[in-house]
Structures are given as structure tokens and as C-alpha cells.
Amino acid sequence: MITEEEISQFIKKIPPTPVILKATVNFVNEGELTKAAKVAAKDPALSKYLITLVNKPIYGFRNEVHDLSQIFGILGTSGAKQVLYSYMLSLLSPSKWELFKLNKALFYDLQAQLSMRWKKILEHLNIDDKDISSAITLLPASIIVCEALFKNHKEDVALLRSVKELDYNTILKRLSGFDLFDISEKIATTWEYPDKISKIIQAASGVKPSDDEQINLLGKWMHLQLFYTLSQVAYIEAGLNDFVDFQVEYVQDIYEEFSLLSEQL
Amino acid sequence: MRAVVKDGIGVFNPQGFLDGNNSPVLLTIDDIKATEQLKVDMILISLKKVIFFNKNGLDIFVKLLINLRSKMHIIIGFCDYDQKKYRAIMKFYEKDINFSLFRTQKIASLFASTNRADAHTVLVYNDDASQRSTMAIELFDHGHNPVIAQNKRDFEEKKQNKDAYFAIVEDTFLGLFGHKVASRVSGNAVIYTVSNYLDAEISDNFNLTYHMNSLNVGFRLFIIDAYKVVSMNIHAFNFFAKLSSAAAEYNATICFVGLTFEKTPEKFKEDLEDSGIMFFDNMDDILKDKELLEELGAGGSTAVKHKRTINKVIVNELPRFIDATVSTIEMMTNATANKEAASIDQLHIPDTENKLASSIGFYGDMDGMVILVFPKEIAKKTCEILIGEETDDEEAILDALAELVNIIGGRVKSLLGEYKVSVDITLPRTYNNLDSLLEMIQGKKGVQVDLNFDNDKFIFFLTR
Structure with a gap:
């Protein structure tokens, strides 16, 4: 169904980070938000993405925000870095979704919801770390990888799933030895994401717990919030609810805490 | 979401959070129509991957299940839950519970009629005496040996001796059963x-x-x-x-x-x-x-009075059967499968030792049977994606082989459907002893195609 050759081809096609984006991220890392805004303004697509994303209802701004300096100011360094990584990932998303019933707007919504909820989770856990904050942006990479690799194998997967409860992640792992999260990690490496982000994403798969206590805890929260988000009608209709297996036991010990927090999410 | 069918039980596996908003979209009209076509004894909703549910969410599934029961005359309910979830469901529905609850799919399978009636010793406990009796009668009817714990203390004592029982039936409730024969x-x-x-x-x-x-x-x-x-x-x-x-x-x-x-x-x-x-x-x-x-005649070797043979209708469709088999093997192994030789004759297996086989029947606009014969190691390799881990457990390999022919059957059905030939498929059968397979087909003629993938050979046989 999916060969290692197809996976290598996909990995080879991951584009390098665009120069303007790289420069913007560097300024954000240095805390130079005004300079970051100025550089970002040179890329119309990036500017449009930032304006669209920040004006989504989940960000909760009363008035529409158009000025990039203002946007970077509002987001702060952690928030700005998170949004820039989300943009980077959106560059990899397909123009037309075939496996999942998604479109650009719905995918951006998903990114925005995951980011905002992750922010609240980190506040709840008293964690203030730019890399950890940005880690959530890589989570939708697993969806993009799944779309790219499985879009031509929908019927095969449906037949397999008629006799055995197998998710895309397991099918890929059994076929190639790689899973969706391993390939997401390759994307992170190509784009020079900090190591910590890849480790959290691997733990968030729910099937590869980390030995590092903090990373494992963050993986659990991320796994649970992914399924909280994917249980929404729009994402169930998009076919995202069961693209990877939900590991109930992995998140059992944080569920009570999560359910209390979810009232605010 | 489609039901996964095994041993006569169709199971839906929703995951995450179930409430009144999202439950209706988990099963589409197409999913329900496809379910109505299934030949199963039970349709269950697994709660294994559900971390949260409320009554509104369950109500939607219950309503759908009851509709299915009235059309299909089958057992309906929920399975794969812990005690906390069981208590929540019992509290939600109190005395108005008209579906069944099975703590695990293994327990549910004890009550499914299609399953092989290997007699199992099963420990049963329920607070409600009438439930205890109902379960005991049903289990006995299904060929098992139920051991009933009369009270909680008795249950806890008997439960200590876990190895004595094939399954421990607790937190299980039998609602209305289907009326089908x-x-x-x-x-x-x-x-x-x-x-x-x-x-x-x-x-x-x-x-x-x-x-x-x-x-x-x-x-x-x-x-x-x-x-x-x-x-x-x-x-x-x-x-x-x-x-x-x-x-x-x-x-x-x-x-x-x-x-x-x-x-x-x-x-x-x-x-x-x-x-x-x-x-x-x-x-x-x-x-x-x-x-x-x-x-x-249960030895399987009785001669058939009117031996049915391969006919032109089936031979005409042969390429589609081969395509379905080859593409399924390729899908599951990523290896290219090739046709080596084809002949119309009796099934010829050069050496019956260390081989496994599976078969699936089809009926409708045309009828017949597909048989696959694999060397044991090749069967294991072919089914790796379904088995998931290294195993020499013959039962697990046979189970996966049954799933494999089920997929092939499903593919044949859809390929023929494209040419307006409508067929249904039966439950698959597996054979760890090829003598019983040969006895079953009793020298019938069919089309035998020797196939290979990665230089591993296996036999495809199509007969009536």
C-alpha cells in the first residue's frame, strides 16, 4: 500500500524554511518583536496568515487587528513563535484535501484551537517555555503526513478497517516501520525545530511514552487535548476523529484535572 | 464510521468524547445502511476509547441500535467499559434499559450464536438474581458451562481462582435479545x-x-x-x-x-x-x-449427490477474483504478486504438510467459493499487518487468514458490483488441516491459479 520509497519521496519534498520566515523567527527568538514585524511584512502570504489567524474568534480580540507590529505585540514572544511555526506548517498543507474533508479555513481553525488551548494548559501547569509553547504547532503535521501518504489508498484502508480496528498510524507503522509522528519529527528536523518539540510530539502520539517525566506529562496533556478537539462535530465530519488511536489509559491519570480545566478551554 | 465484524459481532469504535452534539455525526446514513447489510448476531458500541460520555450522547446510539434491532433481529448494546462506566450507564437508564451491556467483547462473544460452540467454563455474577439466571440459561444454551456466584462474597471467593474460568462475567447485563433463529x-x-x-x-x-x-x-x-x-x-x-x-x-x-x-x-x-x-x-x-x-455427514466426507462444478459465468469473472486477491496481497505486503500458472482441474496441493488454508463463499447473481492455500510461514508474512507482532500462535494466524479472505471477499463484492453483478459473502472458514479442506471440496473441479509474491508461492482456487 505505502512503500518506504513513497515515504522518502515525501520527506525529500519538505521545503526548507523560507528566508523571511527564518529571519522573523530569529528576531522573535531575540525578543525583537518590532523588527520581526517589519521583516514579516515583506512576505504578503505570511502577513495575511498572521492577520487571519489572530482574528479568529478563539483569540478573543474584540476589534479586528491588522497591524503586524500590534499583532506581534499582542502575541508576545512565545505566542508569536507559535504562530510562525503554525504558518510554516501550513505551507506544507495541501491545496486540496482528499482523504480528510478539510479545507484551508478549517485547518487554520484547528491550528488556532489547538494553540489557544495549549496556551491555557501551559498556564495551568505553570510552564513558561517558548519551545514547549511552540510544540503544539507540530501536532497537525501528523494530519498533513497522513493526508499525503494515504489519499490514494482510501479504499484499501476502508477494507482493512472492515475486519480489524486499525488506525492510519498503526497501518503505516506495520507497513514501513515508521509512523506518522516519526515523519512529523523529520519535518521538525528539516525545519530546525528545537529537539524538545519533537520529543513532546512523539510522546503525544500516545504510543511512545517518554522517559523524561515532564515531556511525558506534556505528551499526555497534548494527546488528551487533541482528542478533545477532534471530538468536535466539524472534525468528526472531516474524518479526523479516528485517524490515530486514542490511548485512554495513557491519559487516565490526568483526566480529572483536564475535565476541570476543559470548562475553561 | 463502519463496524468491524468478527465472529458474528459488529463493533463500532468511537473515540474521545461522546455527547449529544457529536454522537449523531459519528454514524452517517451510509454507515447505518452498510450495517443493515451485515450478517451478524450482535451490533455493539465499544466504549474502550471513549473517555467521556453523557446520557444525551448515549441516547443517540441507543436509538440507532434499537432501530437496527427491529430491522435485523439482533442483539444490541455496549461493550468494553470499566466498572465506573457500567455504573454510569445503569444509573442513566435505571429500569428502562432495553439493550445489553458486555464488559468485554470476549464476554459478548459467549452470547453470540455464530461462534464455534467450544464449551467454556464461565464464572457469572450479577446483583440481580433474574439477570444471573438469564445469563446462566443463555450461556448454557450457547454450549457453555456457567458457574453462578450466588452473592458478592461467593463471587469474590470464586474469582480468586481465575485460571479455572475462560471468562468472568461481571458488570454485564442482558437486555432484550433478538428474535432471529x-x-x-x-x-x-x-x-x-x-x-x-x-x-x-x-x-x-x-x-x-x-x-x-x-x-x-x-x-x-x-x-x-x-x-x-x-x-x-x-x-x-x-x-x-x-x-x-x-x-x-x-x-x-x-x-x-x-x-x-x-x-x-x-x-x-x-x-x-x-x-x-x-x-x-x-x-x-x-x-x-x-x-x-x-x-x-458431519465428518464432511459424504459425497454430494449433485456435484456442482465451475461454470462459464464464474470463469468469465475469474480476472476480477484474481485481481481482488492479488491487489489485497499487494496492499498488505507491499510486494508484487504474480500469476504463475492457471488450470481447470481438481485442487492440487503438492504437499499438505505445514500449510494453512482459508475459504469464503459468495452467493447472489452467481455463487461459488474462493480458497487460498498458504505455506504456514507465508500465511504469517501475508497477514503481518493484521497480526501486528511476531507470533507463532496458529490460532492468531488462522484468525488473520480469515480476515484476509474477508477482505478479498469484500473486494470481489465491490469489483463485481461495478459490473452490476450483485453477490453477498459468507463468513470465512479456516483450515489448519488440509485433509479436511480436501474432504470438504470432494474433488470438485475449479480454477487453480498458482501465485507468488517475493518468490513465495501460494494457491488460489475458485470453485462452486
Whole structure:
């Protein structure tokens, strides 16, 4: 169904980070938000993405925000870095979704919801770390990888799933030895994401717990919030609810805490 | 979301959070239509991957399940939950619970009629005495040996000896059961269970297609478990007489077990005996008497009166069967499968040692059977994606082989459908002993295609 050759081809096609984006991220890392805004303004697509994303209802701004300096100011360094990584990932998303019933707007919504909820989770856990904050942006990479690799194998997967409860992640792992999260990690490496982000994403798969206590805890929260988000009608209709297996036991010990927090999410 | 079918049980596996908003979208109209076409004894919703649910969310599933039950006459309910979830469901529905709850799919399978009736010792406990009795009766009916704990203390004590039981049935509730004539397979005999008053409705509740198909795939002994029958009228009598005539064409035998004649006319018995039906008092009189089983045809070696052979219709569709097999093997192994040789003859297996086989029947606009024969190691390799881990467990490999032919059957069905040929597929059968496969097909001619992938050879055989 999916060969290692197809996976290598996909990995080879991951584009390098665009120069303007790289420069913007560097300024954000240095805390130079005004300079970051100025550089970002040179890329119309990036500017449009930032304006669209920040004006989504989940960000909760009363008035529409158009000025990039203002946007970077509002987001702060952690928030700005998170949004820039989300943009980077959106560059990899397909123009037309075939496996999942998604479109650009719905995918951006998903990114925005995951980011905002992750922010609240980190506040709840008293964690203030730019890399950890940005880690959530890589989570939708697993969806993009799944779309790219499985879009031509929908019927095969449906037949397999008629006799055995197998998710895309397991099918890929059994076929190639790689899973969706391993390939997401390759994307992170190509784009020079900090190591910590890849480790959290691997733990968030729910099937590869980390030995590092903090990373494992963050993986659990991320796994649970992914399924909280994917249980929404729009994402169930998009076919995202069961693209990877939900590991109930992995998140059992944080569920009570999560359910209390979810009232605010 | 589609139901995963195994051992006559269709299971939906929702995950995450279930509430009144998202439950309706988890099952689309197409999913429900596809479910209605399934040949299953039970449809269950697994709560294994559900971390949160509320009553509104469950209500939507319950409503859908009840609709399915009224159309399909099957058992419906939920499975795969812990005690906390069980208590929540019982609290939500209190005395208004008209579906079943099975703590695990393994427990559910004990109550499914299609499953092989390997007798298992099962420990049963429920706070409610009537539930305990109902479960005990149903388990006994399904060929098991239920051990009933009379109270919690008794249960906890018996539970200590875990290894003594195949399963421990707790946090389980039997709601309304389906009304279909239940069927199961014991060795090479098909057992149908009928109950109460038998009248004209028997022809609606009896799955004649399943029966004809069982004849086609080689079953020769059919036992009608009639312990719970009060009486039958002339319409039911006529139905069984016709069933017997059809069976005679295949040299098959139909037996009634446990039927009493207090309220059923003795004349019916005489006439049914004349039409070839036999009567026994106890199931064990047949199932435990090997010589009698052989004599009645359950050995599987009885000659077929009208041997059905491969015909032009099937040969014309052969490329689609081969395509379905080759593409399935390729999909599951990522290796290229090639056709080596094809011939129309009896099934020829050069060496029957260390080989496994599986078969699946199809019926409708055309009928027949696909058989695959693999060397054991190749079967394991082919099914790696389904097995998931290294195993030499023959049962797990046979299970995966059954799933493989099920996928092939599904593919054949959809390929033929594109050419307006409508067929249904049967449950798959597996063979760890090829002698019993050869006995089953009894020298029938068919199309044999030798296939290979990555230089590993296996046999595809298509017959009627």
C-alpha cells in the first residue's frame, strides 16, 4: 500500500524554511518583536496568515487587528513563535484535501484551537517555555503526513478497517516501520525545530511514552487535548476523529484535572 | 464510521468524547445502511476509547441500535467499559434499559450464536438474581458451562481462582435479545436454535440464504435445537419439510433435538421422518457420538449427490477474483504478486504438510467459493499487518487468514458490483488441516491459479 520509497519521496519534498520566515523567527527568538514585524511584512502570504489567524474568534480580540507590529505585540514572544511555526506548517498543507474533508479555513481553525488551548494548559501547569509553547504547532503535521501518504489508498484502508480496528498510524507503522509522528519529527528536523518539540510530539502520539517525566506529562496533556478537539462535530465530519488511536489509559491519570480545566478551554 | 465484524459481532469504535452534539455525526446514513447489510448476531458500541460520555450522547446510539434491532433481529448494546462506566450507564437508564451491556467483547462473544460452540467454563455474577439466571440459561444454551456466584462474597471467593474460568462475567447485563433463529457451528454441524411456538413466521426468521450457503460450502449436518419449542403448526411443519427436501439434494441430514410432542401432533413427527428428518432427545446423543456424526455427514466426507462444478459465468469473472486477491496481497505486503500458472482441474496441493488454508463463499447473481492455500510461514508474512507482532500462535494466524479472505471477499463484492453483478459473502472458514479442506471440496473441479509474491508461492482456487 505505502512503500518506504513513497515515504522518502515525501520527506525529500519538505521545503526548507523560507528566508523571511527564518529571519522573523530569529528576531522573535531575540525578543525583537518590532523588527520581526517589519521583516514579516515583506512576505504578503505570511502577513495575511498572521492577520487571519489572530482574528479568529478563539483569540478573543474584540476589534479586528491588522497591524503586524500590534499583532506581534499582542502575541508576545512565545505566542508569536507559535504562530510562525503554525504558518510554516501550513505551507506544507495541501491545496486540496482528499482523504480528510478539510479545507484551508478549517485547518487554520484547528491550528488556532489547538494553540489557544495549549496556551491555557501551559498556564495551568505553570510552564513558561517558548519551545514547549511552540510544540503544539507540530501536532497537525501528523494530519498533513497522513493526508499525503494515504489519499490514494482510501479504499484499501476502508477494507482493512472492515475486519480489524486499525488506525492510519498503526497501518503505516506495520507497513514501513515508521509512523506518522516519526515523519512529523523529520519535518521538525528539516525545519530546525528545537529537539524538545519533537520529543513532546512523539510522546503525544500516545504510543511512545517518554522517559523524561515532564515531556511525558506534556505528551499526555497534548494527546488528551487533541482528542478533545477532534471530538468536535466539524472534525468528526472531516474524518479526523479516528485517524490515530486514542490511548485512554495513557491519559487516565490526568483526566480529572483536564475535565476541570476543559470548562475553561 | 463502519463496524468491524468478527465472529458474528459488529463493533463500532468511537473515540474521545461522546455527547449529544457529536454522537449523531459519528454514524452517517451510509454507515447505518452498510450495517443493515451485515450478517451478524450482535451490533455493539465499544466504549474502550471513549473517555467521556453523557446520557444525551448515549441516547443517540441507543436509538440507532434499537432501530437496527427491529430491522435485523439482533442483539444490541455496549461493550468494553470499566466498572465506573457500567455504573454510569445503569444509573442513566435505571429500569428502562432495553439493550445489553458486555464488559468485554470476549464476554459478548459467549452470547453470540455464530461462534464455534467450544464449551467454556464461565464464572457469572450479577446483583440481580433474574439477570444471573438469564445469563446462566443463555450461556448454557450457547454450549457453555456457567458457574453462578450466588452473592458478592461467593463471587469474590470464586474469582480468586481465575485460571479455572475462560471468562468472568461481571458488570454485564442482558437486555432484550433478538428474535432471529440463531445459528452456530459445532465441529462440522450447523446448529439452529428455535423456541416458543413455531408458525409461519419461521420462514421470515430463518436465514435461508445462510442455510443454502452452508450446504454449498460443504456442511452436511444441520441440527435444530428445539428444547424450548412449545409447539408447531402446519406452516412450520411445511417449512421444515421443504428444508428437508432441499437438504436431500446435497445428501445432507436435518435432525431435531429435544422436541416434545405434548402439544405438537405426533403425525408431524411421522411425516417429517418420512421426509428424511431425524429426531433425538439430547444434543449429546449426536455431538458426542463420533460414529453417528460420521454417519450423519458431519465428518464432511459424504459425497454430494449433485456435484456442482465451475461454470462459464464464474470463469468469465475469474480476472476480477484474481485481481481482488492479488491487489489485497499487494496492499498488505507491499510486494508484487504474480500469476504463475492457471488450470481447470481438481485442487492440487503438492504437499499438505505445514500449510494453512482459508475459504469464503459468495452467493447472489452467481455463487461459488474462493480458497487460498498458504505455506504456514507465508500465511504469517501475508497477514503481518493484521497480526501486528511476531507470533507463532496458529490460532492468531488462522484468525488473520480469515480476515484476509474477508477482505478479498469484500473486494470481489465491490469489483463485481461495478459490473452490476450483485453477490453477498459468507463468513470465512479456516483450515489448519488440509485433509479436511480436501474432504470438504470432494474433488470438485475449479480454477487453480498458482501465485507468488517475493518468490513465495501460494494457491488460489475458485470453485462452486
